[in-house]
Amino acid sequence: MITPPTALLVHGAFADSAGWSAVIGALQGHGIPVLAPPNPLRGLASDAAYIASLTAQIDGTVVLVGHSYGGAVVSVAGTADNVVGLVYIAAYMPAEGESLGELQERFLPSLLTDSLRARTYPRENGEPGVEVTIAEGAFPAVFAADLPPETARVLAAAQRPVAAVAFSERASAAAWRTKPSWVLVAGADKAINPEVERFGAKRAGSTVIEVDGASHAVAVSQPGEVAELIRDAVRATT
Secondary structure, eight states: OOOOOOOEEOOTTOOOOGGGHHHHHHHHTTTTHHHHHOOOSSSSHHHHHHHHHHHSSSSSSSSEETHHHHHHHHHHHHTTTTTTEEEEESOOOTTOOHHHHHHHHHHOOGGGGGTEEEEEEEOOOSSOEEEEEEOOOTTHHOOOOOOHHHHHHHHHHOOOOOEEGGGTTTOOOOOGGGGEEEEEETTTTSSSHHHHHHHHHHHOOEEEEEEEOOOOTHHHHHHHHHHHHHHHHHHHHH
């Protein structure tokens, strides 16, 4: 029996692995091995190094799946030898040497730009770092407009901050240049301009689906669509 690749799901900023819950269930129901580790959200280089290290220790091949900022992480981490495909869910797809800020600046800004709130956090070198979250009152409209308001409020309260440096740090690699990729564009995304997602897909020559009306939280609101695209990638690379 041929073992399919492991689908390793990498969440983005302002979220955690619980956002993949329904997607995980759907994939497991089709016999696909799944791993959804925590993304540290401390910076692109360090986050990608963590995911790449974890990926390299998985037996067999891997399809890396990134949501939002997680797309940038898998673009860098995807150079690991056992990665056979990349899936981007409402995600950034930076080129080598490109930052997320530079990529976003090619297009009209999203609602996210004016909705971020900054705090400091302690770092090992003793200097405080800056991390950002989405203002709780703005979170439903920016991140989860197609979810029930009560669900969006819970996600807002539970969001994980991302280090601000993640938006300015340049990607050291772009695995999508040499490995097949699949992209889901969230048609009503207010956190990342959907044009950013379309541009990344076109530049990479990706297989693309677009979910009309889907918010940035598409893995929560439309888990069936997300899981089906991941299954397509797994089938194509098995």
